[in-house]
């Protein structure tokens with residue numbers, strides 16, 4: 182199997198290539214764009230590995246630098262606190278973990294492999310734990326293809342050593358206070374592997390179909406220029422209502438319920454097509470009817486020290502031109518030694534007002550509010 186195939190059917194991109202096999206051929210030639218967030222995540226993973234291997238606490242590394250992928254990160258209170266929560270979780274699992282284990286699921290997806298963060302394997306049950314440093318999107322373990330591929334790889338590599346009939350797959354995402362656990366039997370795991378085998382093989386061909394959709398397109402490197410995604414957005418925007426009888430001029434609540442799930446995909450595509458057009462123009466491919474100009478900008482202070490001195494010399498009192506401001510709560514958490522240490526102090530000195538009402542899908546875990554009057558006073562429903 183070629184090196185390219187090794188990189189192609191990755192576990193972390195499984196949600197994309199399983200749902201859109203053609204994404205492999207569309208992204209094959211595109212450069213990998215490692216973001217600073219991804220590099221920060223890799224640095225945190227490195228700290229997890231160090232701590233679990235040498236039995237130290239994450240705080241022992243505070244102030245140390247971790248160099249990765251051309252970036253350098255200093256272990257600060259926030260990183261140490263997040264990593265420690267993961268280490269504490271791993272210590273609740275019976276047995277010594279295998280750390281950062283390369284697992285191959287080549288029998289399912291040609292050339293596929295990945296790195297499992299922690300594996301604790303026993304007769305009866307295998308624990309596979311994945312650390313997520315990101316604080317943007319909450320990731321759940323339920324039916325998660327990345328974790329299932331790692332588990333298949335672990336079974337392929339170590340299954341002969343243990344009689345594992347159940348897998349506990351866990352995601353620890355400390356910066357969102359989120360731990361998600363899910364169990365699957367080895368039989369169901371292997372059956373799922375058989376289901377995706379033909380998809381993986383198809384994905385490596387030149388005729389693999391494109392199947393756009395919100396979850397697979399979200400992190401696809403081809404999403405800015407993908408025609409299938411553009412077609413889907415346009416077709417969705419051209420949605421036709423079934424004609425009510427008699428004909429009415431305003432949307433019914435049923436119409437709104439039909440439209441709401443469709444708009445997310447159109448919204449994100451609209452932003453992406455603007456980004457793509459700007460990128461093309463910046464790279465010397467003008468878009469007919471458009472031109473590049475300097476964006477609007479607003480005045481701002483130059484060197485703060487010079488501003489301060491100048492205004493003092495002009496006879497002003499600092500109280501007239503300086504505003505004392507409290508730092509943000511996140512920054513205060515760092516100052517107080519991380520989330521855990523800060524919690525009891527912040528409990529005393531912070532308030533959490535009720536958020537503005539937001540409309541979310543029924544699957545959201547927050548309790549529902551009910552409007553109690555036409556002016557929309559809200560109360561919680563258990």
Ligand code: SF4
Pocket residue numbers: 197201203204207391392393394397398401402403404405407408409410
């Ligand atoms: S943007 Fe969406 S449809 Fe296009 S290749 Fe990527 S995942 Fe497939």
